[in-house]
Amino acid sequence: MSIAPDADTIIVGAGPAGMACAIELAAAGCRVIVLDMQPSPGGQIFRALETNMQARPGADELLSALGPSYKAGLALVTRFRATPGIDYRPGTTVWDLRADGTVGWLKGDAAGYLRAPHVVVASGAMERPAPFPGWTLPGVMTAGAVQTLLKAGRLKPNGRIVLAGTGPLIFLLADQLRRLGVRPALIARTDGAWDKVAALGRLRPAGLPALLKGLGWLLRLRLAGVTMRTGISGLEAHGHDHIESVRLTVAGSRIELPCDLLVVHDGIVPSTDLAHAAGLALAWRADDGSWQPVTMPDGRAEMAPGPT
Structure with a gap:
């Protein structure tokens, strides 16, 4: 039946x-x-x-x-x-x-x-957390989590704030904080000059509006006096029962900054847990290091091949 x-x-x-x-x-x-x-x-x-x-x-x-x-x-x-x-x-x-x-x-x-x-x-998608020393300390959050607190809780952070990582969400969040009167102490970008040059080769006309919007965020942050550093590496969070400082490498020099809130973001990836549960075929995207469901030309998902 x-x-x-x-x-x-x-x-x-x-x-x-x-x-x-x-x-x-x-x-x-x-x-x-x-x-x-x-x-x-x-x-x-x-x-x-x-x-x-x-x-x-x-x-x-x-x-x-x-x-x-x-x-x-x-x-x-x-x-x-x-x-x-x-x-x-x-x-x-x-x-x-x-x-x-x-x-x-x-x-x-x-x-x-x-x-x-x-x-x-x-x-939808989910943030891609990248583990680093001290990443589980209270006071270390992802950019998406901070946005959730802004939108759903109407809360805004205070104290010494460092944003670290890459991707447009870092700059969008920093600009939103600026509008709320919260100026980050540092935006530490993991991308470098060569990454920007390489990305220009992939730019398409449809992406120009998004690029101009991002440049607007950067300009406003610069005019507000927000310090930015590119090509940072070796990020570490330090503290006892909560974050107290961050260490990172900039231009070959190891520096340490006092910090009350470290906001990290390393891009987003498709949320594939349900697709995986349904047995759908997943393809690896080497360009952004993520899995995504395989779809047919009409949009239907393909099933993963069964055992042979």
């Missing part, structure tokens, strides 16, 4: 991609269930957007610091909420995904399974 599906499509994740997919499918007449572990839609990019907008004018300083791109997500969130045919289930953790479209879920003390002929995995 066959079991009737619970929906035409189950979407895992209510970030920008998951919301946009749900809207399009529901508009086409599909029954859609959206499962998301967060309490409200938006994902990491638009985290707590509705709450912060409702808290105005108390949240105006934060909204101004996060910039227009953050507030622009409200149109998508509003449309997602208003679209008929979307069964949105927040606060729900997906812990199992099977190749036949069975999805295991957990919410509070309740748990169960849902089934659909189609499942869309929109679980």
Whole structure:
């Protein structure tokens, strides 16, 4: 006896991609269930957007610091909420995904399974933490974690702050902190001059707006007097029950700086835990050192080859 599906499509994740997919499918007449572990839609990019907008004018300083791109997500969130045919289930953790479209879920003390002929995995990306001496000390955080505290907790750090790593999120966060009146003591970049030259060869016209936005962050940080160093290595965090200083190598010299908060970021990688659980084929991307699901030209995921 066959079991009737619970929906035409189950979407895992209510970030920008998951919301946009749900809207399009529901508009086409599909029954859609959206499962998301967060309490409200938006994902990491638009985290707590509705709450912060409702808290105005108390949240105006934060909204101004996060910039227009953050507030622009409200149109998508509003449309997602208003679209008929979307069964949105927040606060729900997906812990199992099977190749036949069975999805295991957990919410509070309740748990169960849902089934659909189609499942869309929109679980996004995750930061790639790189271990270094002292990385488990209290006061060492990733850039994404600090952004979570800004958006969801309306908290801002104080004291001597060092940002270390590479990628645009470091500069975006530093500029947001600057707007909140928090000036980092140092931005320690692990990329060097040669990395910038090599990256120019991969630049495409579609990437120019993002490049110009990044240059704007750098310019504003420079004008604010934020110190930056490139090509740093040998990062270490030191302290007893919390971070007290950082050590690093700059231009061949070993230096130590007092530090109350060390923010690290080494890029993001696709979140592949559910894809792996479903037995999907994964391909290694040597250019950024990550795995990603293998998809067909129509977007469907390929299954990993079975044992021979």
